[in-house]
Amino acid sequence: MSELEPRGEILDRKPFVIRGHHLEIFGDMIRETNGTKSAAECAIIYREALETDLNLLDPNNPKHKERVEYAQDVLGLSPEDADKFQQHTRQAYETFLALPDNHPAEIVEGIPDILCEGCAIGKHCRRLLNELGHKPHSLTGDGEGIWAFLLILKILNSQREDEEELLQPTISYEQAHFSDAEPQQVRRVKTTIGTIRRVLIGKGM
Numbered sequence: 001m002s003e004l005e006p007r008g009e010i011l012d013r014k015p016f017v018i019r020g021h022h023l024e025i026f027g028d029m030i031r032e033t034n035g036t037k038s039a040a041e042c043a044i045i046y047r048e049a050l051e052t053d054l055n056l057l058d059p060n061n062p063k064h065k066e067r068v069e070y071a072q073d074v075l076g077l078s079p080e081d082a083d084k085f086q087q088h089t090r091q092a093y094e095t096f097l098a099l100p101d102n103h104p105a106e107i108v109e110g111i112p113d114i115l116c117e118g119c120a121i122g123k124h125c126r127r128l129l130n131e132l133g134h135k136p137h138s139l140t141g142d143g144e145g146i147w148a149f150l151l152i153l154k155i156l157n158s159q160r161e162d163e164e165e166l167l168q169p170t171i172s173y174e175q176a177h178f179s180d181a182e183p184q185q186v187r188r189v190k191t192t193i194g195t196i197r198r199v200l201i202g203k204g205m
Contacts, residue, residue: 016105019142084118105192127178153199155202173186
């Protein structure tokens with residue numbers, strides 16, 4: 001059994017880790033699975049969006065070059081690599097949905113997570129700068145995702161009158177290591193799967 005596959009009884013309390021900029025992806029998946037799509041179908045949608053960039057964008061066009069390279073970095077250079085990415089994403093989605101609300105979870109900055117592990121190459125997951133020498137969306141987006149999570153959590157708690165407040169997260173600081181830069185101080189937000197799910201639903205991502 002894959003370590004990502006949900007089990008009837010969760011014995012491993014290892015936190016489920018999500019990068020801040022991946023919260024939006026899990027939010028999209030929650031909305032889709034609450035509708036008519038399965039986790040497997042959501043994984044296919046994710047793959048197809050990347051394949052669209054590979055098939056329709058011109059890698060020689062400076063405006064498209066980064067998006068094409070990103071898609072290749074995630075999907076790899078063969079259908080087999082893309083299949084493995086899709087399978088890993090499906091398992092990650094299913095695990096996220098199956099874990100109990102009180103299971104520990106962490107939202108991180110600059111540290112590869114469960115979705116990063118599925119990338120065929122994953123070079124961008126470990127870089128601080130993009131090919132143009134600028135800080136990429138991944139690290140900036142991690143910070144924005146954490147900021148939004150904490151803000152929406154505060155708003156949700158302020159709206160709860162008779163119910164118990166959602167768990168207040170704890171924040172720690174550590175060094176994230178990159179392949180192209182010195183270590184950076186980043187945040188690790190410790191919370192629960194249930195709190196993340198409630199925030200993503202309330203956030204409408």
